[in-house]
Amino acid sequence: MLERQARVSTDEESAPLLQDGPENGGPQPAPTQSIADRLGSILQDPLTPFNKILLILLLVFLLLCSIFIGLFMGSQHKLNNLPDTPGGEKPPITFTSVVTVPSATTATTTATTTATVTTTFIGVPPPAPSIPPPERKECFSSECVVLSAAILSSLDITQDPCENFYEYATGGWRKAHPLPSDKGRFGSFNLLFQENQQIVKDILDGDGPIASLREPADQQLLVKLRNLYYSCMDESTLDQLGEGPLKDFVARVKKLYRGESTGIADMNDDDKEREGLTASLAFLHSRGIPALFEFIVEGDSAFDPNSMILWFQQPRLGLPSKEYFEDKTMRELYSSVLERLLLIHYEAQTENVFRALVNNDDSENSWPPWPWPPWGDDDDGGDDDGPRDHPRNATTLAEEVVKFERKLAQASLDLDILYQDPLFTYNKVPISNITETITQVNFPDYFATFTPRNYPAEVVVTYPAYTRSLTSILNQTDTDALEAYLVTRAALVLAPQLGTSTESWKAVRHLQEVLQGIKPGSVGDRAEYCVNSVDQALGFATGRYFVNETFGGDSKEKGTKVITDIVIAFKKSLSSISWMDKESAAAAAEKADAIRVKVGYPTSPNTQNAESLLRYYSLVDISKFDYFKNMLSASSSDTYKQWQQLGKQRDLDAWEMTPATVNAYFNPPANEIVFPAGILRPPFFNKDWPAYLTYGAFGQVASHELTHAFDSAGRLYNQEGKLEEWWTNATSERFKEKQSCLEKQYSSYTIDDGHGGKVHVNGNLTSGENIGDSGIIQAYRAWKAQFNESLQAGNEYLLPGLNHTRDQLFFIAFGRIWAENIKPEALVQRVRTDPHSPAQFRVDGTLHNVPEFAKAFNCSPKAKLNPPPEKRCLLWS
Template identity: 40%
Template sequence: MAEPRPSTDEENAPLLAGGGEEQDQQQQQGQNKILGVYDPSRPLTRLEKVLGAVALLFLILSATFIGLFAGTEHTLKKERSKHGDPVTYTTTATATRTVPPGGPVCTSSDCVVVAASIVQSLNTSADPCDDFYEFAVGGWLDANTIPADRGIYGSFHAVADNNKKILTKILDSIDENSSDKGAEAANRRKLKTVYSSCLDVDTLNKAGIEPFSPLAKFVVDKFADFNINPLPKEDSLVDAAWWRGAYDESYTIPERLAAAAEKNARIREAQRRGELRRSAAPVVASSEPLDLKPEPFPKERRDKITTVLSFLHAREVDTLFNFVIEGDAAGNDSQIQALQFWQSFGGLPAKEYYDEAPIVDLYHSVVTGVLTEIAKDQQSATKRSLISDLAGDVTQDGWPWPWPGDDKGDDDEPDETFEERIDRLAGLVVDFEAKLIKAGADLEYITNPHYANNPYAAKDLDAALPFIDLPAYLSTFALRLYPETVIVTYPAYLKSVSKLVAKTPDHVLSAYFITKLALTYATALGPEVPLRGHVRRLTEALQGIKKGTEENRVDVCLGWVDNLVGFIAGAEYVQVAFSPEAKKDGEDIINNIVTAFHDKLPHIEWMDKESATAAQKKAKAIIPKVGYPLYPDTTKPESIGAWYSRLNVKKDDFFGTVVQSTLIDNSRAWLSVGRKRNRDSWLMNPQTVNAYYSPPDGEIVFPAGILQPPFYSIDWPEYLRYAAFGAVAAHELTHAFDNQGAQFDENGLLRDWWTNSTLKAFDERAQCIARQYSKYWMLDAEGNKVYVNGNLTNGEDIADSGLQQAHAAWKALKLKDAGLPGLDFTPDQLFFIGFARIWATLVRPATAIARIRTDPHSPGIWRATGTLRNLPAFHEAFGCKPGSRMNPPKKDQCELW
């Protein structure tokens, strides 16, 4: 299922890591709700146990106060013993107290629990006007640790871990052998079978490479054998000397490569999921004419390549090129699904990696290992077949003597050993792939919609790709409507890939195809299968995982559940972790924030009337979606059952389930070409801890997975709901009105609707924010300051400033908000404390620096601090005097929205 660019911070790498990056996500039952607001990776403190008992037993109000204050005193005594110095509260002047001392206090169990969580999070020895981050989350930072297998841990990760617990408990409770009738029971059995078949590593390891073998055999049978002997020495000779022996296990990925890999990974994942965050740089659309009369290509070879590419692409194996299907924002209707021709991606993370000798040496050895395992498997299968045939011949005709051989006898030594041949072939594959990847455009260019939107007639594309029969290729996907036009993201690639294929021998192409097959599907084999071991070795080196680190099989299988039967898992998750009332409340919060933003637009001084009017029109057109999709309908088991009706899950064939699911999802996508997207569909599963804005669809979407503490609870006071979930919602909304969102109008079409003067004024204020964030820093392992790249993080920093709209929306409710028990803070103050809590993050120095180099989001501390330093409502709430650290001089503050 296509999914778009993640957006809120840990929304990217560790938070959403799924399929690709350590990914992505799951969840805990209703009775564990109290524990869910605490960090699940540590034991409960005495304070938390006391307050949990208070919440569960609904003690009377007076007992609640006694427990809370006693717990707070315990925390202070603990701090005194830790630091050796008295710990004191810092009293700040509050300009406007909306709840006077002795005013209303929320005493529900949920308010008691969240109050306890806030008490535990605070460090009241810090001055909120000097270091608000330490004040709001210092207690949380002291009480938590980073898990050993991670480089970062924060609120987003805590929610994702808690959601995994919810899903694990659901999965463990399902009886796979239940005879219950009905769609829901059938869905649950299918869900459990996928999970249990993934966990059954004994069966997976015993099966070995066998489940993978038919895929490789198809390529060999329908195209060409790669394991030929002798291997022609005149074929595309490659001098591997420049990389051979360059890699050793002490090698670490240079920062420049890590940055390129991270950038490409984000783009590739966004492309895979269906939506890309587009560059805003103005680039003239390519008008390069296609070469419609390339060199003739042998028809027989063309037909064989067409057959094998159809087979591989149907199974989402990225070879030579690939097609992406998404809304045509440059056409007349952004909901019409169009076919886009993309350049191929390689087995290494980015183009720059193919010039790094140690990495190429490692990759060469991995490809050698992959081809060796598959060649041996093919040879074993051939021997088994020959022995079977021979046995039949002996029975019928007797032993064949003399044994058939050549005139030279059977004792001649080959020019090369099997190992030498495969090693040399692997070098040819690496060289071919390097040339292929370098023929493509840099990804930042083809993510610019103006540069990459090059429509060509399908017949012209067919003529420009002589190595493939495009009509025959497309017919294999059973299109309902044959596309007359195809969007080509980089026209120059067509000629380059055609020339490269023409001069590359079949056995090298076959080895390349099979290598890409292995890189795509080896992870679905047992962890002890040698083929998977070779691919794992590459993953470990590229991701900095300690060699031999044992995988967490439960996490691996939860990821597969999400990919294969994510909507069934989502329906189960919603039943225990998300109510219809929460869905309605979430929608109301978003709509109120949109209204606040809409009403403010005419009063933004740097935006002229024409642009403001157009922006208001776009605001009204925004479609908020909360909780779960209705296509398939998460609330109806029959709808979900129909969605997965073609998926035949077998307990002893997990690999087959993976391949089958891929074929079904791919087929569903191809059938949408030329048709309107179903508006009830989503690009994420309900259990996902993330949110997104889709420019062509004009949608801001928030799965149930992120509407969990500390982001949301329907039973919290409004100021906390707007502070945390409201901040996420305002962040996504703001993306619709930044210099990227400005490229898409209220209908999701690619059209600039800002005037030049407004765009210039926006850029000036955006640069103010970029300069401001470039002054923020993190410490490396040696204690040196490494500064944030404010230009890299600019778009996300601007989106974070949407907090002002969340605050305005809450204030517009004009509620008489109740305070929280045991916390002498006004609702305004609690609003900003609630906001800071979502950015509570612990990070190792190496990870912090790597993310500064590559992540378009600022570190958590600055996402909280930087946003609040620019917000007058915060200064007023805590009485921060002008010139204080949290209320800098006006010339150092930046305001956009």
């Protein structure tokens, strides 16, 4: 029997690191075998148990590799096809486990599902996606660092953005910009306007031409601008003139009213009163001072929007709105202010009475000027008043004026209807409807003051009931009270153009302090007020130099592109709007295409160069030493130019805002949206910003104005600006349901009145502006639509230190522009008179209806700004 030989233990097997070769006397190498020979040999030999184990392990290893490679490729495919998270980035990756295989490159990926995937690939990495995810490239230039710091400093990160985004986006800014003592309201709009005006001030403070503008007429234009500015800044001359300029103006009003300078002494009393009222009204209106009623020249929107026609409407009041006249405390305040003004302009009152009624403030030089819009006259004042001054004491007379104005207020149309219902306020009638109703005014003589050779045949009356009420109110008012009303209307408007030491200035300022919660006697910046006055009077001239300083390069082209992209996004969304049928959607797209877009500055022949501007302002007579007269001249020129448009075609190149204005507007009859250069600056716009900031900030401005073309009022004007119902009845009814939803939402918001009470926002009054604000979703869609192209062009770069996604920064840019501090009194005034909602609700109220915002900030379903779909007012989905 053969003995089985013992197998050498593997623990004892050894092999030299270098085996001896034949040249060293070692064994000869075995003949070389091919792989096929070796495989055949293995297959021919019986497998030992050890070989079987190794073979099984090899097969298992190969199988595991195949599985892992398959899982990796599948998960990589899913990851590459996931939708972008905010700003186009892929979802964040969560690392959970890693498996490492020797002699291989190990990669770990994570999906957003509950499964954990660990992938090992051998040799080379998987192929890159065809469109790479956005790289987190950050800009570290000084401009980027400053921009990032500005954004960070505006935030209040202690706030939950899903609960109170307004505070989150603006809290830091509001803390860093406390309300100035001389203002009742100050926000990002006001701050930018101050910056714009500083640029204008630097131009006005100089004494030479601007080097970059070489037209000879520029020097003449600059002289006119600078003379107006110097006349405003010359406070010593204003103090020397005292009450004189206003007293002369008021004396002229009284003479006209009494018929002392119109040759009507031989008329009977009724005719005297009629002619006197007519002459004094025409005098005031020609200087831009509202009283009893107002005429404006605007397009005939229901027939030919570009044919300029006369419109008759209710007047502006001495108090901000009709609600104030129902407040006893406010009536008493107003009466006391009017009493102070009447005492100045009726000299028969005793000095003792006068002294008893004025404020005992001896710090006369501490008062700043109140920046009201300037009005005025350049006529001489006339003689002393004579024996008629005055049959009743100032206290009684002031009370009668307040009662008279209260009746006018009660007869006026509510502002929510006046602003939101253009069909209701369009009532075209023969001019005889006015002339035969308000018989206390001789309208042929009145019109001869403004348009002597173009007597109007028709007029649009915004509220016919007011004309009938006015006639009745005039019949119930005696001549003394009516004269006092005209006197106080002039004084309230013109007193701010006097020196700050005058009693008239102080009386009017006191009224504004109470209305807006301003600290009594606070001192404002005289230069700021004077630059504003120049811009109001000669704004297209100052705009020429402002644009030259601030609006160069491709700013206009880039600003226009944002607007155009939003128009495209809006048109694309029309097909998916649930309440709009195809016919109405097609018509809406046509209107969007027809909208004229104006950016930066006007190109009208009247304002395109220095020579044309000199002609445009030729009627404005400017003296270096008479600010009061200068502003009267500018106001008279504006009135004259408006009336000269009567019966003509609209100037399609004309602008309603000056280039340095921080605002924008939509003009329904002209079907145009207009964006002055003044608002195309930070925090709204910068041509070098990343796109997500530009579309979030300026995009909101652009989308707001575009959306106005389709809001509660704008939707009633077709693509030609003509007033008509151009949507189908079904679409109109469904739109009204959406509008009603918004009205209820905003009417539920309240503000603090400063006295422990609450005042509700008027959702009807603010309806159109709230709809305009809802256009932010179109800006968001426009940004998304251009994102890939913008990313490739390097326009979606990130800023250092901002731990936010691009989507989040889009909405932060939107929220920041509404940063504002405001006194309760000023806020109450805004709620009662302003068609815009308070800033907080312009942000949070808008985002309440934007699901994309809640998604960007990953808001909980229970968050205030992430309501369920049935609680949202979705207009554009």
